[in-house]
Amino acid sequence: MSICSWEVRDIMTPREFFGLKAPNSETRKSGPCPHSLSMAIRQHRHFRGLFDLSIPVLLWGGLLTPELWDSLSRHKAPYGWQGLSRQAITSTLSLLNSSKTAELFAPSREPPGNCIRCAVVRNGGILNGSRQGLDIDAHDYVFRLNGAVIKGFERDVGTKTSFYGFTVNTMKNSLISYWDLGFTSVPQGQDLRYIFIPSSIREYLMLRSAILGVPVPEGPDEGDRSPSYSPATSASCLSPIRSIPSYITPYVPRFLKEPPFVQPPTSPLPQNQCFPCDFPCPAPKPPTAPPSSLYLPLLPPPPYVPSENCSFPMPPALFTPPSSLSYSPPTEVLVRGKPHVVPSVLPATFYTPFSRYYSQPHAYRSLHRRPRAFLQHDGSGPHTYFGPETSASKFKLLHPDFIRYLKERFLKSELINKGFEDIYMPSTGALMLLTALHTCDQVSAYGFITPNYQKYSDHYFERKKQPLKFYANHDLRLEATLWGNLHKAHILWLYHR
Numbered sequence: 001m002s003i004c005s006w007e008v009r010d011i012m013t014p015r016e017f018f019g020l021k022a023p024n025s026e027t028r029k030s031g032p033c034p035h036s037l038s039m040a041i042r043q044h045r046h047f048r049g050l051f052d053l054s055i056p057v058l059l060w061g062g063l064l065t066p067e068l069w070d071s072l073s074r075h076k077a078p079y080g081w082q083g084l085s086r087q088a089i090t091s092t093l094s095l096l097n098s099s100k101t102a103e104l105f106a107p108s109r110e111p112p113g114n115c116i117r118c119a120v121v122r123n124g125g126i127l128n129g130s131r132q133g134l135d136i137d138a139h140d141y142v143f144r145l146n147g148a149v150i151k152g153f154e155r156d157v158g159t160k161t162s163f164y165g166f167t168v169n170t171m172k173n174s175l176i177s178y179w180d181l182g183f184t185s186v187p188q189g190q191d192l193r194y195i196f197i198p199s200s201i202r203e204y205l206m207l208r209s210a211i212l213g214v215p216v217p218e219g220p221d222e223g224d225r226s227p228s229y230s231p232a233t234s235a236s237c238l239s240p241i242r243s244i245p246s247y248i249t250p251y252v253p254r255f256l257k258e259p260p261f262v263q264p265p266t267s268p269l270p271q272n273q274c275f276p277c278d279f280p281c282p283a284p285k286p287p288t289a290p291p292s293s294l295y296l297p298l299l300p301p302p303p304y305v306p307s308e309n310c311s312f313p314m315p316p317a318l319f320t321p322p323s324s325l326s327y328s329p330p331t332e333v334l335v336r337g338k339p340h341v342v343p344s345v346l347p348a349t350f351y352t353p354f355s356r357y358y359s360q361p362h363a364y365r366s367l368h369r370r371p372r373a374f375l376q377h378d379g380s381g382p383h384t385y386f387g388p389e390t391s392a393s394k395f396k397l398l399h400p401d402f403i404r405y406l407k408e409r410f411l412k413s414e415l416i417n418k419g420f421e422d423i424y425m426p427s428t429g430a431l432m433l434l435t436a437l438h439t440c441d442q443v444s445a446y447g448f449i450t451p452n453y454q455k456y457s458d459h460y461f462e463r464k465k466q467p468l469k470f471y472a473n474h475d476l477r478l479e480a481t482l483w484g485n486l487h488k489a490h491i492l493w494l495y496h497r
Helices: 014-018 037-043 066-072 086-093 133-137 168-177 201-212 246-251 382-386 400-409 414-418 428-437 476-488
Strands: 117-121 141-145 163-166 193-196 395-397 442-446
Touching: 066 400, 086 201, 117 133, 117 428, 133 442, 141 428, 163 168, 163 428, 168 201, 193 201, 201 382, 201 395, 400 428, 428 442, 428 476
Parallel strands: 117 141, 117 442, 141 163, 163 193, 193 395
Antiparallel strands: none
């Protein structure tokens, strides 16, 4: 399948495209819409049969009925609730019990004249050097998603963020993969709202914990907590806890997830009578070599200097793992998964989990190790991601029926009939753009794929050009065709060069 070849002879700005007056005119930026997308939809023979602007976009507690449960239980996530915990879903929706959680835009924040102009900013490399920052910030609302790096690219992508859309998986993968490129935290702000895409039970659990301000109780993100949360007031010493860090749980071999295991310390090791000085304690005893029957680490552990009559916690003994050291990566990884879904080279400590965390006198600790670009072990959780405000109105949840409607009418890919129906879903960018098209009066799309995508890097914040790759979990070619056709129909404005 090839991306459709669409062209616009005259490259126009959003203002010219929608017939807006110049910025220095006396009218307000948010005056009456001279060209609303609903009008363009009604006038287009093809798209007026696809768009249903009356369908509920967001899911909230007021919509939960036995009939809705029965209906959504027939479809797998993200299109329904089949196989998901009813208790987890109902407890989450019970917190979204205000009419504010059913509305994307707060009535008090709607612009004069009720003309809502939105910009949806994807992270495509076409934005590098585009200098579209001021135009993006001129919109009433700005949607961003996944690894939305802003610092250093303000001239190209702007600074304003009204909505941040994500799945828990894409959010955490972005924090891990793009940390070194500048995405060190999820966008936060008093007026910023978060749009959860319910691709699995993880979104419901994370959303509930974010509102309540408690650790995630179960699932792959179990134990994610707020910065103020600290079990037993201290996690300094090596001691067993319930789970390994949630952000690497899907990528760790199964035998590392079984007890008995310990976590790395989350604060400096305490100084006590065992280590009173900066140099090795007197009467050091060399570590005992493990028997040959035990599993030897891939790399030797750092030196450990025990002391006589020392009550300092000792590291656990190495153990014999199961006969197979293999693990089952997520399905999307098995099917040409994105490189950033799983690290290309797993650290040796994934297979020798304790070698980095053997307790050592301060002078023996390695000073040349480069800090890892990973989330913190203690403090990574809903509050760290979304900030201290826990009002339910800050969080939005896309309706599974709305996501299924988008797939069936706009993005019904051929991949569904080629054995990928269990992993295919519209991309995060597509869901955010189509959400804006169903809620805003005018929509401008930045950083989305265009026919000349090969000229640009995959993301605008990459230091070296990286080619855009296509995978079976999304159909970016089909999405590109849709954006081009919507642009030609004057339903949205698509930035292109």
